[in-house]
Amino acid sequence: HRWNGRIHMFRSKWFSFLGILVFLLFPFFPVSAQQSRPADEITSLTDNIYLFRHQSHQAIFIVTPEGVIVTDPISADAAAWLKAKITTLTDQPVRYVIYSHHHNDHITGGSVCAGTARVIRHPLARPKILQAAGPSTPVPDLTFNGRMTIDLGGKHIELIYTGKNHSDNSLVVLLPQDRLLFAVDFIPVETVAYRALPDAYPDDWIESLKQVERLDFDTLVPGHGKIGKKEHVRLLREYLEALRAAVSEQIRNGATLEETKSSVRLQKYGQWQGYADWFQENLEGMYRYLSPR
Numbered sequence: 001h002r003w004n005g006r007i008h009m010f011r012s013k014w015f016s017f018l019g020i021l022v023f024l025l026f027p028f029f030p031v032s033a034q035q036s037r038p039a040d041e042i043t044s045l046t047d048n049i050y051l052f053r054h055q056s057h058q059a060i061f062i063v064t065p066e067g068v069i070v071t072d073p074i075s076a077d078a079a080a081w082l083k084a085k086i087t088t089l090t091d092q093p094v095r096y097v098i099y100s101h102h103h104n105d106h107i108t109g110g111s112v113c114a115g116t117a118r119v120i121r122h123p124l125a126r127p128k129i130l131q132a133a134g135p136s137t138p139v140p141d142l143t144f145n146g147r148m149t150i151d152l153g154g155k156h157i158e159l160i161y162t163g164k165n166h167s168d169n170s171l172v173v174l175l176p177q178d179r180l181l182f183a184v185d186f187i188p189v190e191t192v193a194y195r196a197l198p199d200a201y202p203d204d205w206i207e208s209l210k211q212v213e214r215l216d217f218d219t220l221v222p223g224h225g226k227i228g229k230k231e232h233v234r235l236l237r238e239y240l241e242a243l244r245a246a247v248s249e250q251i252r253n254g255a256t257l258e259e260t261k262s263s264v265r266l267q268k269y270g271q272w273q274g275y276a277d278w279f280q281e282n283l284e285g286m287y288r289y290l291s292p293r
Contacts, residue, residue, distance in 0.1 A: 102129050111135065121171075172215075250263065
């Protein structure tokens with residue numbers, strides 16, 4: 001009993017010591033472990049090119065000695081926050097605002113740059129923007145077909161239309177000097193397509209991705225999620241091709257939509273973001289697209 005008592009006292013002292021040690025070390029744990037991610041943040045990507053994230057949406061902006069180029073402003077609140085932050089980086093005004101496509105969850109808020117900035121979009125986006133735009137979404141005044149270049153303050157930017165995909169008016173922003181591409185919604189990184197492919201053109205989407213694969217860049221910045229590499233363009237194309245082939249086979253065999261959703265899995269992509277929630281909807285969207293009209 002005396003020996004057991006000593007063991008008990010030793011254990012008590014040892015756990016007390018551990019408790020004090022944890023208490024002393026806790027303040028030095030990384031801040032990220034103690035606090036949630038902020039709603040808005042700016043991250044430097046390369047020299048004078050920044051990633052702007054607002055909740056789950058993101059865009060890029062470029063700071064030059066002659067002005068700033070902003071892509072999707074995202075929302076009125078996000079754009080106001082971004083403009084204030086830009087003033088801490090430069091005294092130059094925003095010269096251009098580039099709309100990636102017409103969806104309001106990406107392009108709302110550009111009015112904060114009114115007075116100094118030209119707004120750019122693809123021509124096919126104009127009627128959709130006119131139909132849905134609110135007071136904080138200025139109608140673009142510059143359009144282009146195919147390709148447009150911007151040279152500002154030593155930065156060369158190429159705006160390229162690669163055809164229909166997630167929409168019929170999506171464009172990509174290529175920065176050749178930095179080997180970086182910004183593409184919104186139609187090249188998610190290791191992520192399945194959005195829901196039931198709304199507004200999408202699956203066959204054109206595959207061809208659009210092939211065009212992007214021919215561009216010269218290393219870093220891929222999407223409108224949502226993690227930053228990727230050029231190889232992620234190929235991976236998404238292969239996913240869409242596999243999805244199309246699997247659904248097409250089901251339709252040829254006379255399977256119903258529900259039968260298709262029950263039998264097609266594409267487990268190779270089971271670890272991709274969105275698979276658990278959206279893969280079944282991807283199947284539904286592709287089934288409806290391929291079904292005889």
